Amino acid sequence: MGKIIKSVVYSNFEAIQSIMELYKIEVFDLDCTYSKGAFWKNLPIPIVRSDIEPLDDTILKADSRNLPFENDTLHSIMFDPPFNIGGKNYKNNKEGSSIISKRFGAYASFEELKEHYKSSLIEFNRILAKNGILVFKCQDTVSGGKNHFSHLFVVQTAIELGFYPRDLFVLVANTRINPYGSVWKNQEHARKYHSYFLIFEKKPCRVDYN
Numbered sequence: 001m002g003k004i005i006k007s008v009v010y011s012n013f014e015a016i017q018s019i020m021e022l023y024k025i026e027v028f029d030l031d032c033t034y035s036k037g038a039f040w041k042n043l044p045i046p047i048v049r050s051d052i053e054p055l056d057d058t059i060l061k062a063d064s065r066n067l068p069f070e071n072d073t074l075h076s077i078m079f080d081p082p083f084n085i086g087g088k089n090y091k092n093n094k095e096g097s098s099i100i101s102k103r104f105g106a107y108a109s110f111e112e113l114k115e116h117y118k119s120s121l122i123e124f125n126r127i128l129a130k131n132g133i134l135v136f137k138c139q140d141t142v143s144g145g146k147n148h149f150s151h152l153f154v155v156q157t158a159i160e161l162g163f164y165p166r167d168l169f170v171l172v173a174n175t176r177i178n179p180y181g182s183v184w185k186n187q188e189h190a191r192k193y194h195s196y197f198l199i200f201e202k203k204p205c206r207v208d209y210n
């Protein structure tokens with residue numbers, strides 16, 4: 001028997017390599033949140049790379065909610081959107097604060113995050129062929145003193161829209177940026193040392209979660 005692909009992984013590389021092997025993806029058709037393409041170090045680079053803020057001219061400028069593809073044409077999509085809620089003005093906050101939001105991008109509110117995720121899922125459902133695979137990297141976040149389990153919203157919404165949640169990988173992080181800098185005194189929730197790679201297939205859900 002070959003090596004066992006495990007649901008817990010310790011790097012983006014290990015996650016994506018496991019997903020490609022298990023789901024027989026030789027190369028992704030699209031990475032629509034490409035950024036610097038850190039995901040693809042030592043892996044095949046997706047055929048089309050796009051981002052709303054492309055960093056060079058090999059990357060297509062496109063919003064994940066409105067992608068330039070015909071209906072039912074792609075076989076695999078990678079989606080790694082921002083996950084943090086930074087408030088309206090995080091970009092103007094003083095140096096040393098809003099570090100995570102500034103580095104990975106952020107939403108003004110959870111409503112804005114949900115709108116981006118849902119509209120993108122609708123678009124992926126339109127452009128993926130039957131049985132096409134969507135990989136959605138997501139991380140839960142704390143905002144306004146409350147845990148926001150974004151992965152719950154993603155799974156629920158994807159099922160409603162006609163995806164089958166086929167698999168889930170947990171990526172464990174060794175280190176994290178301290179979100180509160182040196183002023184972190186009262187911790188109210190477990191600091192998240194994990195994120196998810198959720199694997200959806202475009203087909204009716206095969207398990208009844210109602």
Ligand SMILES: C[S@@+](CC[C@H](N)C(=O)[O-])C[C@H]1O[C@@H](n2cnc3c(N)ncnc32)[C@H](O)[C@@H]1O
Binds near residue numbers: 036050052053105
């Ligand atoms: C967490 S980063 C992705 C990092 C990337 N996976 C890598 O390996 O470097 C999130 C990216 O999503 C992009 N983004 C945010 N909103 C978007 C949208 N509506 N459409 C497309 N890309 C978007 C940001 O510009 C940013 O580059």
